[in-house]
Amino acid sequence: MTNKTDTLTDRQLVEKVLTGDTSAFATIIKNTEVLVAQIVFKMVDNIEDRKDLAQDIYLKAYKNLPGFRFGSKFSTWIAQVSYNTCLDYLRKKKLVLQDTVHDDGDEDLPGINNKYSLELNVGADKDIFRKELSGILKTEIDRLPVIYKTLITLYHNEEMSYDEIAQITQLPEGTLKNYLFRARKALKNSLLQHYKKEDL
């Protein structure tokens, strides 16, 4: 059964919330909680803290909703509130947003590229390989510094534009592209290291 607020646009939902309709706010939460979860899960490791932060994010959003003027997409605004809330949490806990990535030079891995490529293209069971790759990648993404894994998730998994991510994180576009480049390179090198170790 569909709720009467399920088919409304973001603007209509916000207007309804501002007139006191809390069911519209429940719809807003349902529409945006996947994006919020992406940010919270990437920035915060502690499960209990994630629960508190998720509630805190929406309570902040509810409080600041009268000030939202649709200068950006509503999802971008919610993501910005989520990012800032998690950032405050990290600062309070004295946790680091950007740590150094161990950058293995590509020249350290002679001959690996070609072999890896061969496995990708003519491997006997591509599905098994893809599942394996997905699992390894999940672990390797989790090992990245917080800012890298957040950016790479927003860009490649949530398919947000540079402009939207820049609004969320308040990072200059050049810095953003640089971080994404480094994150992809670190992941590529980790994958190559992983397959190299398996070969040994």
Next chain:
Amino acid sequence: MTPHPSEAELQQFALERSDSEVSVVEHISSCEQCKATVTIYQQLVLSIGQQEKPSFDFNLAQLVLDQIPSPKKSYSRDNSIFYTIAFVVTVLSGVIFYWFSEFFAGLLLSFGSLFMYLLAATAMAILIFQGLDIYKRYQHKIKDLDFY
């Protein structure tokens, strides 16, 4: 053969081939090592895009709504009973004043000027209090507009 493109150029090619320079495209098409690196990046990006999205294992909407104070009931819209009563009262008042107009005129004249001054002072006091109330509500709304 031209020198190998930089890592950034290889990533660029893997993400959006059309944005790459012709020299880079030509090199990659004839270099197995660079082609392999590009394939890894393409596979990597594809796999990140297909990663399962996390979700909260609790009813977030319910938890949040439980903490939001219940809104004051709004009587401003869809309140046909209120409007009907207001209409009936207005019509009745009009009819009463029309029928007893001479009586009310006589009553006002008999009270004299002191009563009129009292009436004007009361009206002024009510207006001032309402003005202050509007100003307080305005300030409260402006405070709500503060982002973060």
